[in-house]
Amino acid sequence: MTWLKPHEPAPGSPSRGDLVRRRHVTGRDRRDFVVFLALALPNLILIAAFTYRPLISNLYFSTLNWTLGSPTASVVGLGNYVTFFTSPDAAAVLGTTAIFTIVTVGGSMVLGLLVSLALNLKIRGTTFARSAVFAPFVLSGVGVGLVWLFIFDPVYGALAWILRGLGQSSPQWINDPQLALTMVIVVYVWKNLGYCAVVYLAGLQSLPNDVMEAAQLDGAGSVRRFVSIAFPLLSPTTFFLLITSLLSSLQAFDLIRVMTPLGNGTSTLIFEAYKQAFGAYNRAGYSATISVILFVILLAMTGLQLRFVERKVHYA
Incomplete structure (x- = not known):
């Protein structure tokens, strides 16, 4: 007599893999697949047409020596990349981008957190303050830029009027690059x-009250409760704001274009790309x-944050 091991199929019987392969596609499977295509295919087509196709086209255009409006172009390969990184303006553009991004992201998040604590x-x-x-x-960047451009005007601006009342002259905000x-x-x-304040406020209001009350009963002050309990529990909110604010700052264009049309000391990467194409x-x-x-x-900044910064995020 031949003894079979547990879960071992009898000789000549089909294996589990054979059964899976021989499984017939039912009418319900076909209907589910058709419904999936009907729901997903339009979105996939739109993403391919308006996201991936322009991205691939831009990669191709970057290998061309092409003047905007010209019917002809010559292939230069990586020549444009070599020209950029060997250009004396490359360091200034990259440095301006880094300064603008670091200060705006850090300033928005720090001030937003302080405002959220007050709110x-x-x-x-x-409610009115929020x-x-x-x-x-939610206001238009162009409108905001025009209003603040009037405030900073060295002759007719509100800031210049205040400084003249104090016996001071207004700096030349637009002409001085710094x-x-x-x-x-x-x-x-x-x-x-x-934006940062409202997102942080939502995070603060979702903190567990029992933990905060227990710390208060143990004698922890408000500053100690925030540093030791509240802020670590806000790490998912901080991580989310770090990614979204960083991506937004690196792509900031409207305010720079309206307030400094010539890019005098404010030429970030995206504004430099605009000047080279349409200037x-x-x-x-x-x-x-x-x-x-x-x-x-x-892409690199997002990947680094997901790879290293997310390790310090506490989701529980």
Whole structure:
């Protein structure tokens, strides 16, 4: 007599894999697949047409020496990339992008967290204050830039009027490259800190009350409760804001374009790509190269955050 091991099929009987392979596709399976295609295919077509196709086309354009509007173009391979990284302006553009991104992301998140702590207090008027803080974020960047451009005007601006009342002269915000970058950073942080404040406020209101009350009963003060309990529990919110704010700052364009049309000291990567394509140069291929470099930086920054920063996030 031949003894079979547990779960061992009898000789000549079909194996489990054979049964799976021989399984017939039923009519219900076909209907489910058709429904899946009907729901997913339009979205996949739109994503392919408006996301991946322009991305691939931009990669191709970056290998061309092409003047915008010209019917002909010559292939230069990686020549545009070599030109950019050997250009004396490359260091200034990359440095301006880094300064703008670091200061705006850090300023928006830090100030947004402080504002959210104030908005989380149970006092009268917080509902109106929340709306007022969040309002600049939903306003048009062009409108915000025009209003603040009037405020910073060295002759007719509100800031110049205040400084003249104090016996001081107004700085030339637009003509000085360093002051122009400072001006744009201040406006961008003012516009976006409401977004960070509202997201942080949602995180604060979702914290477990029993943990905070237990710490208070143990004698922990408000600062100690925030540093030791609240802020670590806000790590998922901080991680989310870090990614979204970083991507937004690297792609900031409208405020820079409105407040400093010539990019005097404010030429970030995305604004430099705009100037090269639609400014006096009309270098569409070179502009596509800068766009690809920006895309690689965005991809690398997101990957590094997901790889290393997320380790310090506590989801439970």
